[in-house]
Each structure stands twice: as structure tokens, then as C-alpha cells.
Amino acid sequence: MSAQRFFHYTIRVYLVVFFLYMFLPLIIMSLATFNDSRFPTVWPWRDTTLRWFGELWADTAMWEALGTSVVVGFGVLALAVPIGVSAGLFLSTYQGRAKNFYYSLMLSPLLTPGVIIGISTLIFWRNLGVSGGIGLTIIAQTTFIAAYVMLMVLARLQRFDRTQELAAQSLGATHAQIVRRILLPYLKPAIITAAVIAFLQSFENYNTTLFVRGFDTTLTVYIATKVRTGLTPAVNALGLIMIMVTVLAAVIYELLRRKDLDKAGKGT
């Protein structure tokens, strides 16, 4: 066996180990949901039960936290998507000297630790008389989620053939018509992806939310609190449901995207 074959063989074994490392924790966490034990564990296995789903269902605090997360998620989506799209359009149009400066500035929220975004937002808005809560959580999360949207929109715009705009203009279209009929339809897939990602990012955010949430509790904050105080396998049940929903969403999204690609022929 040559050294290269050995190398390729080793890397495949490594991949198997790597994915065990990736998935084993999630599997163990999911399994523990069904163990009839007061503390979530798979060892020792006492009895198989579904009662933790029932307990979760009856937990009003959980439902309230879920509601808060959904409101925050849609709030962030409504704010971050228009901002991110604007930023992408701006960067793909403006060619001035300060372009790199603007790009760096727009990227900076992604390179800033989440806790600092939370802290600075909290301090800034308190000076204006706004204290922590759902509104401030939306604002703080938008600060960095808009940057994700910007990157996705920019990536798609970089593959855009701008002579299409000239062609539309030459055919008599106004600027607004070009934006509505040419640019936005082209950006649609990126905007949809960005909206989904913005929502998920918001939903799972912890570090930033922690500082600006006031007395409101999002689902992620709720889980973290539960883990530290009053841990029961009901948390696992919630985790399992969230995993299922995310996987389902990922698969549906992927299928839709492929269907869209098929419709678009060789893809655009």
C-alpha cells in the first residue's frame, strides 16, 4: 500500500470518527428523552416513556418563551432583511475610495463577540430611556444578522449581469421598474434564504439576547435556564423537537431549492 493510499484510507476512517463526534451527542440527548429517569441520561436505562413530552406540553413558561422567540424572530427578519439587501445593493453599486471601509464596517458586527453587541446596545438605548425587552432584543440581534443578509445578497449580486439593467433601460423601463422587474426577482432566492437564516439565527441566539432581554425570555434562554436549574428530560424532549423541526426545515428548504434549480434549467 503506497503512502498516498494509506493517507486516503486514514482520512476516511477519520471522517467516520469525526461524524460520530458530531452526531453522537445529539443522538444521546434525543434518546435520553425516552428514559423514565428524573435526571436526563441514557445510563442506566430505567424504562421507556413518553411522559416527558406531556410535561413539556403542560409547561406554560415554555410556551410563553416560544411565543417570544417567534415574535423576536419575525421582528429581526423584518428589520435585518431590508437593511442587508440595502447594504448589498450599496456595496455592489458604490465604487468609491471608501468602499473597503464600508465593507469592513458592515462586516464588523460579525467579528464582534455577541456579548459586546448585547452590552453596547443595552447601554446605548438605556441612555435614550429604552430598557431591555423584546424590542431591544430585536434591535441587538439585527445589528449582526443584517451582516449575514448583506453577505448573502452581495454574493448573488456579484454574479449578476448588469447589462440586463441597461437592456431594460433601453427598452424604456424606469429605475423603479428595473428594481421591481429585474433586480428583485433575481435576488429573490437569496432574499428567501437570508430570511430563513435570519430567523434561525435569531431563534438560537443566546449571548446577545442574554443582555438585552430584560424580563422577557426567549426559548433559547429558557433552555439554558432549565439546564442550570431544574433540569428534567422535558428539556430533552424540547431539544428533540427542535432538532426534528430544524432538520425538517433544512430538508424542505433543500428540496425546494433543487426544484427551483430544475425549473431554472441549468441554474441561473
Add this chain to the structure above:
Amino acid sequence: MLKALTDRFGLPVSVTILLLLWFWLIVLVILPQLIMIDYSFRPNLLPAQMGGPEDGYTIGNYQTLANNDIHRTIFFKTIWSSILVTFLTLVVCYPVAYFLAQLASTRQAMLIALLLVIPYWINEILRTFAWYLILAFQGPLNAVLLGLGFIDRPIRFLSGDSGVLIGMVYAYLLFMVFPLYNALESLDPNQVRAARNLGAGTIRTHWRIIIPHAKPGIATGCIMTFMLAAGSYAVPALLGSPGSRWFTQIIYNWFFEGGDWHMGAAYAFVLLILCIGFIALVMKVFKIGLGDIGR
């Protein structure tokens, strides 16, 4: 600036774009940071002392950090551990990214990408919680190790830093894999073949050809991982013990237990400076610009 926009989008759309952009950059990004810095240089005063002789700029908050042995130790431990996490993550991810970008067939690559994306979408808290269960004193890991006879007594993984390190590598893996993959994907496989043809071994090929090509990806991945690790609150809060506190936990305590926001702002600013310093260092070492990040 307005001219370039109006030439392309017309006036109403351009104005909307600029308003949204300025709102984001000024109100959400720049001003809060500036106010936080301003805050960090002011003392924590009682309402009665406002406007009094003590109401001015001071570096007292920073002196507190410098003089507090425990806080200083935790600060340096956070730096050191974050570097360790970054390095471990790079080592763990490199083979995966390399396989995905260079060796995998199209079907394999799609499968692997999907397998990577799924845990990425699962909540950081949940992923950390999963490790909490595994590493528990009476958890499955100890049970397996005991059963195999590797250890005589269960290990308290969650009382030292080891749990935090394991959890962080796990939580931030994907912020390393994808930048690495993006950089490695653009490497022409013929370069690797050429290097082999010229007699370079596997390790030499990686060291001289592949890793230099992946530099922007390595830099981006390291910056992201370090920033996430140093700024992490969830992982140390869940997997750490009182004995293994993280710098972010001290900041949190200043805000919500100590009630001294000015002190908290100063500590937060130090953390921000640390991250900026790390970014600058990585960019200098790898000779890349900010424009290469995120592309």
C-alpha cells in the same frame, strides 16, 4: 455616493437604501460602541453624586481589572484557552475540509455538506447541553470508560476546563470547516498532482502547497473561532464550574449581579480590544486584508 446609487436605482430607492444603511451603521453599529467606550471611562455613581466633583472621566474601572488578581487570571486564562480551542478546532477540521474540497466525489461531497449543515442549524445551547449529558459524572462517557476498564473511578469532566474546551471545539467547528472548505475548493488538483510528480510526500505537499493556498480560509476560520470562544457565555456557563470561570461571566456579573455597568463596559471593551488585536495579528501573520474575510 448618492449619484452612483441614483444612476442605478433612481432617487426614491436610493434614499431608502441610504436611510436603512445609515440607521444600521450609525444607530446600531457605531454609536452603541462609542457610548459603551464612553461609559467604561466613567465611575459608577449614585444619583446624588451625578454632576458632582467625581462625575468625570477616569481609568478607575480599568485599574480595577489590572489590580484584581482573580479577574486578571481569568482574563489570561480566557485568552490562552481560546487560542487552544482555535488550534484544536483547526486541527480537527482540516482533514474534513480537505476531504470535502479535494477528494470527495460529487455525491460524497453533497452528503458530507448536508451532514455538516444539520448540526450547524441546531441551537448552540442544545449542542452544549448534549455534551453536558455525556460528560456528567454518572453519564455515558464515564460508564463506557469504566466498562472498558480504562478508569477505576468516574472522572469529574465538568469541574475543570476540559469540559469547556471539548464543548467549545464542538460548538464552533463549523465556523472553521466552511471557510477552510471555501479556500481549499479553489485549489487546482493539478497543483497537488504536480507536487507529487516532483516527488513531494504527503506531508510536504500539504505544508508547501495546500496549506499556503488555504491561508485566507485558515485565517477566517481562526478569527471566527477565537472570537466565538473568547466571547462565549453559554458553553462555560453550562459546562464549566465555579472554578473554571470565563471572562464573559465576570462581565455578566458586573451587569446583573454587581450592578456596576461602567465596570462591565470597561471589561467588555477590554474583550473587544482583545478580539480586534487577535484579528489584526492573524491578518498580519497571514498577510490578508479584511476584504478577504467573509467572501
Add this chain to the structure above:
Amino acid sequence: MDSRVQLQQLSMSFGDFTAVHPLDLDIRSGEFFSFLGPSGCGKTTLLNIISGFLTPTSGTVTIGGEPMASVPANKRPTSMIFQNLALFPLMTVAENIEFGLEVRGISKPERRKVSDRLLELVDLTGSGDKRIDDLSGGQKQRVAIARALAVEPRVLLLDEPLSALDLKLRQHMRSELKEIQRRTEITFIYITHDQGEALTMSDRVAVMSAGRLQQVDEPMTLYQNPATPFVAEFVGENNRIAGEVVGNDNGRVQIKHPSLGVLEGISTEAMAPGTACSLYVRPERLRLVGEDASPVNRLQARLDVVNFEGAFLMLESSIEGLSDPLKIQTEHSTMPASLTKDHPVSLVFDPADALVMPESAAEGGGHAQGLD
């Protein structure tokens, strides 16, 4: 319908670089007019000015007698076909064609009538619901033409639209374009670097170099009576022999080449003896002759290359004292079988077929860079 296009003292600069030097031009109503020149000569800049995408540094554009200075691109009576076509990939063929009418607020049934008629015109009946990606290169070309015609422009601007097609299709589309132009009576302004396209389709051609008009004429005139050395060399094949004027009578000019001796040609302008000049003679005007031919304009050369070009042969022969080999186009029948490579040959040309131009006419023949 008056669709004259007049350019008056039109010029364009980008910073220090002058893409178009001030020029005047009158394009007639319903004319197929081409701008021909190498890339960077300023022809695309001119097209973008006429379409309204660029604002000229100075001068005016008038279409059908109306000044265009304050008319934005989307309000001009022009429409443009782009080099890459710029079809809208997310719309169907019919939606593409109807786009210009849609933005004018014309109702859907009305639009459909127009696109059906245009699809018929470009031979794509029934393809209205196809996706752009499902079309071949030639079909895309036709959709682009139909889309541009749908808005009933007075002037159609074409920016090298055939350059992406393969040779056969290109030649076919040339005749289709010409046919469409004849039927619609729209003024076509066509820019190309391909002289074949310009010469076969156009009523008149403007040859451009380095931002200046070199000559504006009918294709035949351009070929037979080039006004400048640039045109002589750019349009068709030509052989150039540099020399100096030694004699001049009644349009006949004698020039002296240091090693070839005295040669005779014709000229439209009087040149004083001693003027540096070039003599141009087309490959098809050079004849292979025996040793006994007339001594006027006779050249002794050595055969280097024989290229079979299908209908004719193209020979290259080098002459001592000339840097470039002479090109000779000849019929198979007049080519003695004994003639092979390295064989000495004698060449003659009729003085009436040789054009002599002063070197100074080469003004503006420098190379422009950075812009097309």
C-alpha cells in the same frame, strides 16, 4: 418617419483619456450604418452616447431632428441589442419580448399580439412560453432582435451582437438582419470589429481608429478608394511598400524604394518630390508573370508559402529590402504547377491598381487602449 441621427462636434473623455475626438456625422433615415474599427477605437462609446447610457463631454446628438441632450436613455426612440444579448433569464421568451410594452403600461392582450407577430418575424412562432435557457445561441439572438423591435424604435443600436455565434450561424444572421432592416425601415447603427460584417450588411460604413473617424463611405468605396493608410490596411488585405516621391504627373506618382527602385501608382493628391509615402496594392492585383513581361512595376521575389483558401490560392513571397512578405491572391488555373516553395517569381501590378498616400495621412493611427 424621420429617424436621422446627427452627431455634432461630439466628443468623450474619461479623465485624461479621450475616447472620442470631436466628430460630426449624419446617419440617414432608414440606413444600415456601421462603425468599424479595432477594439478601443471608441465605437462602443459612441453607441453608448447615442443610446443615452453615457453623457458626452461635448457636442450633441439629434435623432429625427430632436436634440437628445435632456432625454434619458429610457425615453429615447432607440433600442439596443447587446453583445451578450442581456436577455432576462427569469422571464419567458414572450415576456422578454413584451417587456418594453409592459413597462409602458400596455395591456396583456395587446402585448401578446405584438410578441406573436414578432416571433413570426424572427421565425420563432410558438416558442413564446419557452425559457431563455432552453434556446440555442441563434434563437437567443432572434429573441434579442424581437425584444428590441417590440418597442418600435426609430433607431436600432447593435453592439457586435453576432460575435458569440459560430461562423455559419453568423453568416446566416447577417442576411437575416439585413432582411429585417429592409422590411422595418428602421435606422440600424451597427458596431463591429469584423469588416466582413460591416461590408456585407451596411449601406455605409464609418471606419474609426483611436477615437477619430477615418472615412465614412459605401463599402465598395472604402475598399477601392481608402482615404487614409489606416483604412487601406484595416479594410481588406493590402500590401504596403514605403518610399519617397520622385515624380508626379496627372495623378500618376513615381516613388522610389531604396532596394526595389522606382514604382508607379496613382494618387488623389499632389505630393511634392521627397515626400515620404506608402504605396498600397491589393493581393488580387499582383500578378505572377514570366521573365519577359513589361519592366514597369516588376518585382523579383521568392515564393515562401502557398495557402490553399478554397476558391483561390494566397501566396506569400518575400523580397529583399521589404520587411513584410507580399501577399498575392491567384486562381488555381493561373498558377503553374512547377511553382513551389523557394522558387523565384516575378510579380507585376498595373499602376492604376496601386494607391499612393503620404505618410502624414496616418494621423490618428496610434493605438488607444483601455476602452472599447
